[in-house]
Amino acid sequence: MRKTLYIIGLSTLVFSCTSQKNVKKNTYRPKTTAAQPKTAVNSQNFEKNKPEVATEHGVEFFRTNIADITKNDNTISYGSIVSAKPAGYKVVKTHFPAVAQNFRQKYLILHYTVLPDDKSVEVLTQQSVSAHYLVNNLGDNEIYQLVDENKRSYHAGISAWRSDKNLNDTSIGIEIVNMGYKADASGMKVFQPFSDEQIKKVAALAKDIVTRYNIPATNVLAHSDIAPTRKQDPGPLFPWKKLYDEYQIGMWYDEMAKQNFLTLAQTDIETRYNEPSFIFVVQTALQKFGYDILPNGKWDDVTKKTVEALQYHFRPQNYSGVLDAETWAILQSLNQKYPTK
Structure with a gap:
């Protein structure tokens, strides 16, 4: 009886392994095209062509931009280069500077x-x-x-x-x-x-x-x-x-754009001024432009002071903090001209 069971078990194991082997053997493998060789970056030429770090009275500077200014990357050092001085080691500028950097000053x-x-x-x-x-x-x-x-x-x-x-x-x-x-x-x-x-x-x-x-x-x-x-x-x-x-410093709205918004702005002020939905829209527009305000649908003190700040900058003839049609038109034209990226 034991001998019979042993033979049955052995046959089952052989069949199982054979089946798996056959499945593996017949697995479909799509053809792959030969990989295109990558263009090698000649780092030696790159390093060779970079301007050298300048030294004046023992202080180091780098005053040439080698980065992509269109990405706001900039390697210029307007002050001296500040470097670590780890005990027992030498910090070198063999590969200085990396192009992926920009200024703290935004x-x-x-x-x-x-x-x-x-x-x-x-x-x-x-x-x-x-x-x-x-x-x-x-x-x-x-x-x-x-x-x-x-x-x-x-x-x-x-x-x-x-x-x-x-x-x-x-x-x-x-x-x-x-x-x-x-x-x-x-x-x-x-x-x-x-x-x-x-x-x-x-x-x-x-x-x-x-x-x-x-x-x-x-x-x-x-x-x-x-x-x-x-x-x-x-x-x-x-x-x-x-x-x-x-x-050519800073922001200002376009007069034509303001005029295009003005008629509808006057209607908003005359017919919707105290509606929470309209107040929410104004607060959202202020927030979109850049002000730190949370829309809540109320003419509260924060909103009044934020409107006042906008008027200081762009509507100096009226800085009451009360939204008038011209202020509302100006805000909309500013958001059109300077959208949040």
């Missing part, structure tokens, strides 16, 4: 000091607030640098624009000596003007910065843009349109 933020010249210098250099540059109001040709551009200055505070937050990390700050505003008897903010000499300084400085760091128009902003519930600077008397028209 934003340019403009402020006013609310202090006279001497006090502005004192506070911005001796206290826990700073900026990279300070533009005085002395009528001279000097601009004060207070912080290395490669370092963070403490000028933006709690801030946000589009998908970025804490803009101290990614921005250069310019402070302008100006006394800000005083409230009149009705509570209306009355702002102080900037001198022509200051605006020329700011324009020249801003042009240099945005050109060197390839900062887009959408990232040249007021402090009030990135912190609308806390800040008003540089206020409605700062000439954003002049910077846009004469120096």
Whole structure:
């Protein structure tokens, strides 16, 4: 009996293995085309053609861009190259720099000091607030640098624009000596003007910065843009349109586009102003443009201050914080011209 069972089991095992072997043998295998040889990258020629790291008084610099600026990649060193010094090892720059890099400096933020010249210098250099540059109001040709551009200055505070937050990390700050505003008897903010000499300084400085760091128009902003519930600077008397028209700095809407939106905007204001659905649409448009606001369908204080910030920048004739037809048309034209990528 045992012998019979053994023979049956052995036969079953042989049949099973044979079946698997046959299946494996007959498995369909599609034909594959011969792989095309990859083009070899001649890294030696690449390294040979790169400009050398420059050394001045023992400090190293690299001042030539070899990356693709259309991708916002940039290898230029505007300051000295900072390198590690690991104990027992030598850091070499045989393959320096890699092309896949860009600048920390993505934003340019403009402020006013609310202090006279001497006090502005004192506070911005001796206290826990700073900026990279300070533009005085002395009528001279000097601009004060207070912080290395490669370092963070403490000028933006709690801030946000589009998908970025804490803009101290990614921005250069310019402070302008100006006394800000005083409230009149009705509570209306009355702002102080900037001198022509200051605006020329700011324009020249801003042009240099945005050109060197390839900062887009959408990232040249007021402090009030990135912190609308806390800040008003540089206020409605700062000439954003002049910077846009004469120096190609920052954003501005197209007049024709604004006019195209204006008729429907007037209807919206007259017939839908207090409808939660309309308020939600306006808040969403503000958020889309870049402001840090959460749509909730209410004309609350945050929304009022955000509208006011928009008006400071793009509708300085009316900065009441109340949405009028022109402000609504301007916002829509800005979103059309500068869509979120």
